[in-house]
Amino acid sequence: MNEDTPPTVERGTGNLPVLASEQRGQVARATGSAFGGKNFLSHYARQFGTFAGLVGLCVVLWILTPHFLTVSNLLNVAQQTAINAIIAVGLTFVIISGGIDLSVGSIVALSGVVLASLLQRGLPYPVAILGGLGVGFGCGLVNGVLITFGRLPPFIATLGLMSVARGGALLYTDGRPISGFGPAFRWLAIGEVVFLPVPVVVMAIVYAIAHVVLRRTPFGRYAYAIGGNEEAALLSGVPVRFHKTMVYAVCGALSALAAVILTARLNSAQPIAGMNYELDAIAATVIGGTSLMGGQGSVIGTLIGALIMGVLRNGLNLVGVSSFTQQLVIGAVIIVAVLMDMAFKQPKR
Amino acid sequence: MKPPQILLLLAALVSLAGCNRSEKSAVPGVAGQPTIALVVKTLNNPFFIEMQKGAEDAAKKLGANLIVQAAEREIDVERQMQIIENLIERKVSALCITPSGSREIVPVIVKANKANIPVLIVDTRADEKALAAAGGKIATFIGSDNYDGGKIAGAFMTEKLGGKGSVIVLEGIPGHETGDARLRGFRETIAKSPNIKIVASQPANWERDQGFNVFQNLLQANPDVNGLFACSDLMALGALEAIAAAGKTGKIVVVGFDAQPEAREAIKQGRMAATVAQFPARMGATAVEYAVRIVRGESVPAFTPVAIELVK
Numbered sequence: 001m002n003e004d005t006p007p008t009v010e011r012g013t014g015n016l017p018v019l020a021s022e023q024r025g026q027v028a029r030a031t032g033s034a035f036g037g038k039n040f041l042s043h044y045a046r047q048f049g050t051f052a053g054l055v056g057l058c059v060v061l062w063i064l065t066p067h068f069l070t071v072s073n074l075l076n077v078a079q080q081t082a083i084n085a086i087i088a089v090g091l092t093f094v095i096i097s098g099g100i101d102l103s104v105g106s107i108v109a110l111s112g113v114v115l116a117s118l119l120q121r122g123l124p125y126p127v128a129i130l131g132g133l134g135v136g137f138g139c140g141l142v143n144g145v146l147i148t149f150g151r152l153p154p155f156i157a158t159l160g161l162m163s164v165a166r167g168g169a170l171l172y173t174d175g176r177p178i179s180g181f182g183p184a185f186r187w188l189a190i191g192e193v194v195f196l197p198v199p200v201v202v203m204a205i206v207y208a209i210a211h212v213v214l215r216r217t218p219f220g221r222y223a224y225a226i227g228g229n230e231e232a233a234l235l236s237g238v239p240v241r242f243h244k245t246m247v248y249a250v251c252g253a254l255s256a257l258a259a260v261i262l263t264a265r266l267n268s269a270q271p272i273a274g275m276n277y278e279l280d281a282i283a284a285t286v287i288g289g290t291s292l293m294g295g296q297g298s299v300i301g302t303l304i305g306a307l308i309m310g311v312l313r314n315g316l317n318l319v320g321v322s323s324f325t326q327q328l329v330i331g332a333v334i335i336v337a338v339l340m341d342m343a344f345k346q347p348k349r
Numbered sequence: 350m351k352p353p354q355i356l357l358l359l360a361a362l363v364s365l366a367g368c369n370r371s372e373k374s375a376v377p378g379v380a381g382q383p384t385i386a387l388v389v390k391t392l393n394n395p396f397f398i399e400m401q402k403g404a405e406d407a408a409k410k411l412g413a414n415l416i417v418q419a420a421e422r423e424i425d426v427e428r429q430m431q432i433i434e435n436l437i438e439r440k441v442s443a444l445c446i447t448p449s450g451s452r453e454i455v456p457v458i459v460k461a462n463k464a465n466i467p468v469l470i471v472d473t474r475a476d477e478k479a480l481a482a483a484g485g486k487i488a489t490f491i492g493s494d495n496y497d498g499g500k501i502a503g504a505f506m507t508e509k510l511g512g513k514g515s516v517i518v519l520e521g522i523p524g525h526e527t528g529d530a531r532l533r534g535f536r537e538t539i540a541k542s543p544n545i546k547i548v549a550s551q552p553a554n555w556e557r558d559q560g561f562n563v564f565q566n567l568l569q570a571n572p573d574v575n576g577l578f579a580c581s582d583l584m585a586l587g588a589l590e591a592i593a594a595a596g597k598t599g600k601i602v603v604v605g606f607d608a609q610p611e612a613r614e615a616i617k618q619g620r621m622a623a624t625v626a627q628f629p630a631r632m633g634a635t636a637v638e639y640a641v642r643i644v645r646g647e648s649v650p651a652f653t654p655v656a657i658e659l660v661k
Contacts, residue, residue, distance in 0.1 A: 272424050273427070
């Protein structure tokens with residue numbers, strides 16, 4: 001094992017004689033995918049499969065339309081993917097830890113309108129952004145506390161918050177969008193760093209940090225351990241409640257970050273924004289090979305998953321496929337991608 | 350690695366994209382003809398399907414390629430923005446848009462301006478102040494005056510109720526220019542009759558099932574209501590079911606908006622009193638016709654009103 005493995009987990013995984021061998025296997029798999037070892041190769045092989053899917057998709061589109069493979073279109077796709085990708089990274093943490101978060105879309109709406117109202121009150125925009133992120137973090141915290149201390153199933157807790165946050169956003173704005181912000185704030189959507197659109201840069205930074213956090217810090221490893229086998233994680237001394245709560249809080253904050261970009265992009269915050277975003281984010285995560293059962297997954301996979309969805313939508317528009325066929329194709333791709341993922345996993349059982 | 354699965358995915362994609370292409374290959378990409386894009390709010394609303402038909406007929410007549418696209422849901426402003434961005438990348442000759450959000454559409458109009466693609470706005474206005482603030486330009490607006498439509502509906506309601514009674518209003522999505530204008534026109538007309546009261550006014554978000562639920566709830570609170578004005582026929586049709594469930598069919602004056610075929614049918618059957626007709630097919634046809642003229646360098650009027658009339 002490499003030196004950045006925290007001693008707690010080392011001791012923990014070694015101290016499980018009381019658990020059934022099946023449970024031990026789960027912990028080993030969970031920690032294995034985080035730390036390397038035998039599963040390391042197959043883990044990357046699977047990601048390579050998803051990546052090959054993305055490349056294949058690009059090739060198909062390149063053949064079908066001359067407008068796909070241009071620098072400006074690829075930047076366009078990356079920029080369109082940013083919002084879903086940023087939400088999906090938070091959701092990846094949640095799903096790896098064995099949970100689900102259905103409230104992300106509503107959190108986008110609530111934090112977006114709070115951010116917008118702070119901007120309209122003339123607050124400097126970094127302060128307003130912090131306010132918006134705070135709302136997202138707070139919503140996530142509520143989810144986490146309901147799940148850990150309230151012992152609610154994640155599905156129920158976040159389903160509840162989905163409605164509460166949506167209602168909050170509608171009440172706060174009286175149902176009306178808040179729009180019209182200064183150029184400094186709008187730079188977050190239309191600005192460029194060197195030649196990259198700002199949302200793409202933000203997405204890249206978020207993914208770089210998330211990747212390191214998930215693979216190299218106790219926070220990330222505990223997420224795998226909790227998702228692999230919560231009881232075993234608890235017995236090995238992982239502060240499960242605290243870490244689970246924080247996973248939801250981080251997911252909420254990332255949804256709020258997506259709201260910042262969305263608000264800047266549309267120059268408007270709508271209380272009805274973000275509807276069904278949870279489904280897009282779950283789709284990206286699952287296409288990326290994260291298991292809904294918890295304990296397995298990676299943020300790089302999720303990025304590829306989000307890009308597949310973005311490229312697909314963009315490509316179908318470019319080719320001029322009818323809107324109804326588009327929905328059919330997107331659904332089919334999700335199913336095929338997960339079938340592929342399962343086929344890769346099967347031999348290990 | 351298991352290449353067969355990847356091949357499976359690819360094969361599925363190629364066949365899906367391919368079959369669709371062959372089916373329509375006569376339309377996109379004929380050299381020398383302008384490619385006009387029409388982006389509507391959604392294609393699961395009969396209003397926009399009518400508009401699409403009108404546009405298709407005009408495109409055939411004028412020999413233009415037409416691409417019609419829409420988000421899955423009417424309110425999805427971000428998805429509509431993505432579709433338009435993608436069509437800008439496709440370098441279409443002109444963009445005809447019915448904005449899902451009057452202000453939210455402005456940033457992407459600016460993008461189209463930068464790419465030198467003319468933008469024609471259809472049915473729902475883009476917010477003029479926001480457009481001016483962002484320095485965006487549109488070539489023309491083609492649509493009905495919804496404010497006048499609201500006034501026509503209000504006048505009919507006043508007449509039908511004999512100047513007194515209580516009325517419920519079903520609103521569209523709040524902050525939506527189309528619905529707001531209809532409401533304004535209706536409310537201002539009703540306000541002229543002191544004995545007619547609007548007892549409740551609630552959004553049902555343009556949706557049929559919400560029209561049913563919201564009206565059913567409002568009926569509980571206001572059992573003696575005499576009239577209903579719904580800002581769209583879909584909401585009115587939903588409410589008609591709630592009225593039937595309460596056994597009040599024909600006892601409440603229901604006025605809708607859009608004159609969809611189902612609403613016209615309900616009027617014939619006496620379940621509904623009236624609806625305000627717009628002519629979406631004419632809007633779609635005019636949009637395509639003007640787009641072709643703009644591409645050829647001809648000028649078009651900045652505003653083209655499309656007639657509005659009461660169907661009763």
